[in-house]
Amino acid sequence: MASSLNCALLRTFTCVAELGSMTRAAEALYLAQSAVSTHVATLSSHAGGPLFERRDGKLVPTPLGRILYDEACEILAWVSALEHRLREAIAADSRRIAVSCTRTVCETSVARIVSLFARAHPGLPLGITSGTVKDAEMRLRTGESHVALVEGDVEMRGAQLAPFHIDRLLVAVPARHALAGRTTVTLDEVARYPFVLRDRTSGTRLLIEQRLGRRFKRLEIAFELEGNAEVVSCVEAGIGLALLSETAVSGALALGTVATIALADIDLSRTFHVAIPRDRTIPEGAACFADWLTSRYAKARQDLVSA
Incomplete structure (x- = not known):
């Protein structure tokens, strides 16, 4: 029965x-x-x-x-x-938005993005996965991620990129370093000291190599490390200087263990992009997130700084 x-x-x-x-x-x-x-x-x-x-x-x-x-x-x-x-x-x-991002974007911007987007759209949770640019591209292409957040002048097959933030690399030096207190320096001045850099797969490292060109060989590289946090720790310990996003060293700046200086003769600014697939429609929530990033994130970020 x-x-x-x-x-x-x-x-x-x-x-x-x-x-x-x-x-x-x-x-x-x-x-x-x-x-x-x-x-x-x-x-x-x-x-x-x-x-x-x-x-x-x-x-x-x-x-x-x-x-x-x-x-x-x-x-x-x-x-x-x-x-x-x-x-x-x-x-x-269906409301959860799968976001794949590079380690650089994750370490410098994701916490602020998640916080500000949650305030604007509390019913749309973000699921964040970090990795290399290739990882982000693969996840976007296979549909594992709805959108990807990447930095610099990158090309992603089958994806449309839109800018949402401009980031700038600064020279990070120990707080008691001879250059600390300067507002600008030249490459010749900082090339006298050893450097701690990100590994060769990182977007930050690629940007530095591209912008310095042949002059990159003038840098004495003491260590190559995977994450920004490790690089900052080495700068704090006096092992070397670094080229990092100001956001990446914000904690050390607040503690007074690191100082930052602008590099006067080389443009180390870069644009962060949100990538969406060309060949398929992303969920409404993901489209809302991409639109918010490109049209409202800068304003929300400025309002937070001014508050």
Whole structure:
């Protein structure tokens, strides 16, 4: 009998029991009366006896029908709750915005982006994954990410890039360094000291090599490290100077362990981009995030600084 029971039959049966009429049940369920009669007959056959009897012109459940009615109500309530939970899960997943970003963007900007976007759109959570530019490109191309955040002059196959932030690399020096306190320096001046740089796969390192060109070979590289935090620690320890985003050294600046200086003779500014796929439509929430980044992030960031 279990294989013969389904929610459609049980809903029809409970509706007849509650309204006391197949005609009224058919109207309520938008079914033909013959379909309602067939549903009840099918259940009666599998239950092994009549489910209704007529009293005072109304259909009322028989003892067998009352048993079925009580259990059917519980089953339908459970199914309704399950459907509700599934809809909530689907809705929550559809609202979640999968964002892939480079380590540089993650370390310098993501915390602020997440915070400001949450204020503007609290119902749209961001799921952040970090890696290299190639990682971000692959995740975007396979659909694992809805959008990608990358820095510098990059090309991503099958993606459209839009700028949302301009970042600038500064020379980071130990707080007690001879150059600390200067507002600008030249490459010749800083090339006298060893440098701690990001590894060769990072966007920051690629930018430095591109902008310095042949002059990059003049830098004495003491260490190559994977993350900004490690580079900052080496600068604090006096191991060498570094070229980093001001945001990346903001913590050390606040503590007074590091000072930053602008490089006067080389432009080390770079643009952060949001990348979206060209060949598919991204979810509405992801489109909202991309639009917010390109049109409202700069204003929200400035308002935060001014507050």
